[in-house]
Every structure is written in C-alpha cells, then in structure tokens.
Amino acid sequence: MxxxxxxxxxxxxxxxxxxxxxxxxxxxxxxxxxxxxxxxxxxxxxxxxxxxxYVGRVASLCVCPIGDVYTVGHAMEDYLTWSKLARSSGGHYNNLTLMNYHLVPKLSAIPIEEFNAKDLQDLAQSVLERPPKRGFENPPAKVDPNTLTTDEIRKRKRTFNSLVTILRMVFRYAWESGHLTSERSWKCLNRVAVNHQPRTIFLTRAECGSLLDACSPSLRQLVLAALYSGCRVGELGELRVEDVARDGFGISVKPFKRGPARFVFLPAEGMTFFMKACDGKGHKDHLFLSTKGKPWSRQHTLQFRTAVAKAGLPKEFVFHGLRHTYASDLVAHGASLDTVAKQLGHANTLTVMNTYGHLAETMREAQVQRCFSPLSSENDDGSERNLRRLQAIRDRDDPEKWREKAHPQTASTLPRSPLARPSREVLEIFSALPGDH
Structure with missing residues (x-):
C-alpha cells in the first residue's frame, strides 16, 4: 500500500x-x-x-520485512534491534544510515539463504555509481564509474568495505540466531584491498585563528576545547567541571565509542582555558553549552559548517578535523607517535602511524641533522659555497606546503601488499576502472 x-x-x-x-x-x-x-x-x-x-533524524530501517521467507531485510531488522542495545548510539546510527542508503534498495528483498557473490557484485556496482548523500538532501544522480578520480574510487572502496563489514555482522547474527542453515551465504562477504590515504585536511595556526573568528561565542569555546585537547565533540559534550584537573594537569575523559576512559594532558595555555571555563559553574555542571544552554551533542554541525564557509576553509573540513589538526601539530613538532596515540585514546600507534606518520618525516629529518655525531672532517665543509648548495636543496620545498611534505603520491587505490581477498565477481567490478589495478 x-x-x-x-x-x-x-x-x-x-x-x-x-x-x-x-x-x-x-x-x-x-x-x-x-x-x-x-x-x-x-x-x-x-x-x-x-x-x-523531513521528520528529523532517521530512527529505523526503511523496509518492512514480511512473509515466511527470511530475507536480508529481516536479518538487518533483527540485527539493528540488537545493535541499538549493544553498540554506541553513534555507531548504531552510522550503520543505520548506510543500510538505508546502500543496502535496503539493493539487498533487502533477497532471501538470505540465496545471497551470493553476484548480489555482492551488484552492490559494488551500485556503490560506484551512487555519490555520497549528506544529511536530508535528495539522493544525487548516478555517475559513470569511469569518470571517477582515484580519490573518489578510494572513498567508494572504503564505503563498500564498511558495507561488507555491516553485512558480515548481520549475517553472523542471523547464523547465531538460527536463521541460516549454513555459512555459505556470508563466505563471499570479503573486503576489497584499498591503500590508506593519510589525513591532509587539517589547519595551520593562522587558519585556526580565522575559524575561531568566524564562530559564535559558544561554538568558539567548543572549537578551542577541541584544538587544546584533541577530544571528539561527544567527549567534550560530556565533560563536567569535576573532570578538569581532577587527576593532574589536564582533563579526565569518560569512556566513549566503547573505548576506555583516559586522561588527556594539556599545555599551560590549554589548562588555563579549561579552568576559565569552570568559573561560575557547579561541580557537576557541563563545561560547554550550546547557544540554547544545552550540552553539545550533534547540534554543532550546521553552525560549524557555516563558520568554515565564512572563514574560507575547504568545505570538506568537518569538526572531527580539529582532532586531526591537534594530532598533526603534535607530530609535526616532534611528539612521539606513542604520546599522540595515548592523548587521542587509541589502543596502539598503528592508527596514528597510518594517519599522521607522513608528518613525522619532517621531524625525522631534523633529528638526523641534530643527533648524528661528526664522522669525517673532510666532509664537514662549512664553506660559504657548500652552505649555499645545501640551502638550495632545502629551498626546493615550499614552506607553505609543510603538510604535504613526504606525502605518498599514488595513482592507484591498491596497497602494496593487499590482505583482502574479495570474490572474483567483486574484483571484476573494481579492476575494470581506469588506473585501478
């Protein structure tokens, strides 16, 4: 009906x-x-x-599974019922939006026992053709995959891998719930290989100043808090006066995104900022409030996007980019990857290395110059001519492009040693793209 x-x-x-x-x-x-x-x-x-x-935030799967045949739509609905209780609200919502946009139109009516690699191939083709949709905007028109840039293909591959991960969780939950008689249906759910692209959209200190000038007073406080601590907006929204300087020179961050609680050390400038934010508030009061006097949650998005446009920054820059700005600044000025990982709340340095490791190249060069002990007086040439030659080599790098120094350039989305083993049908879809082999 x-x-x-x-x-x-x-x-x-x-x-x-x-x-x-x-x-x-x-x-x-x-x-x-x-x-x-x-x-x-x-x-x-x-x-x-x-x-x-628009009625507001999406709260349910856009499908009504009916009938005795257990379909992928049935499985997604059952999984989401469990996910809403077991996962973080942000993780549950991200899965829900990806399901509604990509999985429901293509897979929801397929009997789960009949799902096969051809269905996954159709999904891969659909992901390549469908541009990303933001918020409540109307779905963009399909595009020709052959016109996509390398970076666009990389992003769609990562979207496809996210969908495969969701489907594996959905199918496994169906298997454990007794709705699958064999594991055959989800044996084909393999990710595709894609190389990791380091983060490059972060701000210099001058750009930070422009952004802060474009923010409203309440948003400015939130932005400064993120730049001083590297915390996520959800973590900052949960901060209370009692969390400042409770365990030392910094702030105590509560568990978030299924991660453990952690203590974030602050520079003196940042410690002063957080202590000022506590003035006039009670011990249990939230530290940062929106213009309407409510704790920050997700209502910052539109305000932040407006401030980014007003400051003339790249439109792709989102609030989470402040976290990248914080980490990139620490790495570029010599902080160890282990220190940065602990400040951000990562379990190990792998994520930090993959995301910001290219920035450590700048400090690696400086440390080699500073730490190497003299070896031969013959080559310890301090003449004016030799110093000019050495300086000419350094001057080849544009100091305005310090964020891109040692940035790996590649025309392919494939990593050097791909560990993913996608099905032949899915591999055919991505291998047919120009330059992606």
Whole structure:
C-alpha cells in the first residue's frame, strides 16, 4: 500500500500489488517503491497532498520485512534491534544510515539463504555509481564509474568495505540466531584491498585563528576545547567541571565509542582555558553549552559548517578535523607517535602511524641533522659555497606546503601488499576502472 496525507488531515491510499504469492504472483519491493512514487507524482495526488517535510533524524530501517521467507531485510531488522542495545548510539546510527542508503534498495528483498557473490557484485556496482548523500538532501544522480578520480574510487572502496563489514555482522547474527542453515551465504562477504590515504585536511595556526573568528561565542569555546585537547565533540559534550584537573594537569575523559576512559594532558595555555571555563559553574555542571544552554551533542554541525564557509576553509573540513589538526601539530613538532596515540585514546600507534606518520618525516629529518655525531672532517665543509648548495636543496620545498611534505603520491587505490581477498565477481567490478589495478 502507498499512503499520502491530504491537506484536510485525512489519508488517501492506493493498492500497489500483492506482497505475498497467494492468489496472485507477488511484486518485489523495488517494484512497489517504483509504483508508489509514480502514484505520488501524479497531478491529482500532488494537488491534494500536504507538502513533504523531513521528520528529523532517521530512527529505523526503511523496509518492512514480511512473509515466511527470511530475507536480508529481516536479518538487518533483527540485527539493528540488537545493535541499538549493544553498540554506541553513534555507531548504531552510522550503520543505520548506510543500510538505508546502500543496502535496503539493493539487498533487502533477497532471501538470505540465496545471497551470493553476484548480489555482492551488484552492490559494488551500485556503490560506484551512487555519490555520497549528506544529511536530508535528495539522493544525487548516478555517475559513470569511469569518470571517477582515484580519490573518489578510494572513498567508494572504503564505503563498500564498511558495507561488507555491516553485512558480515548481520549475517553472523542471523547464523547465531538460527536463521541460516549454513555459512555459505556470508563466505563471499570479503573486503576489497584499498591503500590508506593519510589525513591532509587539517589547519595551520593562522587558519585556526580565522575559524575561531568566524564562530559564535559558544561554538568558539567548543572549537578551542577541541584544538587544546584533541577530544571528539561527544567527549567534550560530556565533560563536567569535576573532570578538569581532577587527576593532574589536564582533563579526565569518560569512556566513549566503547573505548576506555583516559586522561588527556594539556599545555599551560590549554589548562588555563579549561579552568576559565569552570568559573561560575557547579561541580557537576557541563563545561560547554550550546547557544540554547544545552550540552553539545550533534547540534554543532550546521553552525560549524557555516563558520568554515565564512572563514574560507575547504568545505570538506568537518569538526572531527580539529582532532586531526591537534594530532598533526603534535607530530609535526616532534611528539612521539606513542604520546599522540595515548592523548587521542587509541589502543596502539598503528592508527596514528597510518594517519599522521607522513608528518613525522619532517621531524625525522631534523633529528638526523641534530643527533648524528661528526664522522669525517673532510666532509664537514662549512664553506660559504657548500652552505649555499645545501640551502638550495632545502629551498626546493615550499614552506607553505609543510603538510604535504613526504606525502605518498599514488595513482592507484591498491596497497602494496593487499590482505583482502574479495570474490572474483567483486574484483571484476573494481579492476575494470581506469588506473585501478
């Protein structure tokens, strides 16, 4: 059934076709959706219906699994019921939005026992053709995969890998719940190989100043807190006065994203900022509040995007980029990767090395110059001519592009030693792209 709300407050509905094969053959979910939108867009229905409005944050799977045949849609719905209880709210919401945009249209009607590599191949093709959708904007038009840049292919590969990870969790939950009689359906759920691209969208101190000038007073406090501590917006939103200087020269951060609690050391400048933020507040009061006097959660997004545009920064820069700015600044000025990992709350240095390790090259050069002990007076040439030659080599690097120094350049999205073993059908989709082999 398709149903629309009329302007007089009543509903009008239309039968689209049978969902079950009883007296008549059933129609597929995709067919029902197509018929529904065709009906919605007819002149008579448009004239009598109220204007569509977004109802707010997505809270459920956009599919109604029915029937005795256990489909991928059934499995996703069951998994989300468990995920809402077991996972963090942010992780659950990210999975839900990815499912609704990518998985529901392509896979929800497929019986889970019949899922195979060809279905995963269709999903890979769909991911390549569908540009990312942000917020409540209308889905963008499909694109030709052959027109994608290397970076766009890399991002779509990572999206595909995220979807494969979600499907593996969904199928495993179905298996453990007794809805799968064998593991065959999810044996084909393998990720594709993709190289890691270091973070380059972070700010210089001058750019930080421009951003702070473009922020409202309450948002400015939140941005400064992130730049001083490297904390996530959710961690900052949970900070209370009692967390400042409780365990030492810094702030105590509560467990977040299933990670343990940690203590973040602060520079003197940052410690002063956090102590000032405590002035006039009670021991249990939240440290940072929005313009409406509520703890920061997700309401910062639009305000931050506006400030980024006003400051003339790259539109791709999001609040999480402040965390990258914090880490990049520490690495570029000689902090060890282990120190940065502990400050950010990572279990080990691997993530930090993959994300910011290229910045350590600048400090590696400086440390080699400073720490190497003299070996031969013959080559310890301090003449003016030799010093000019050495300086000419250093001057080849543009000091304005310090963030890109030693940045690995590659025309392929494949890593040197791919560990992923995707199915042949999926590999055919990505291998056909120009330059990606």
């Amino acid at each position: 398709a149903r629309t709300l009329r302007k007089d407050g009543k509903y009008r509905q239309k039968c689209l076709g049978p969902a079950l094969s009883l007296s008549k053959p059933s129609i597929t979910y995709q067919t029902a959706i197509a018929r529904a939108f065709e009906w919605f867009e007819t002149g008579s229905v448009t004239d009598l219906s109220v204007a569509p409005e």
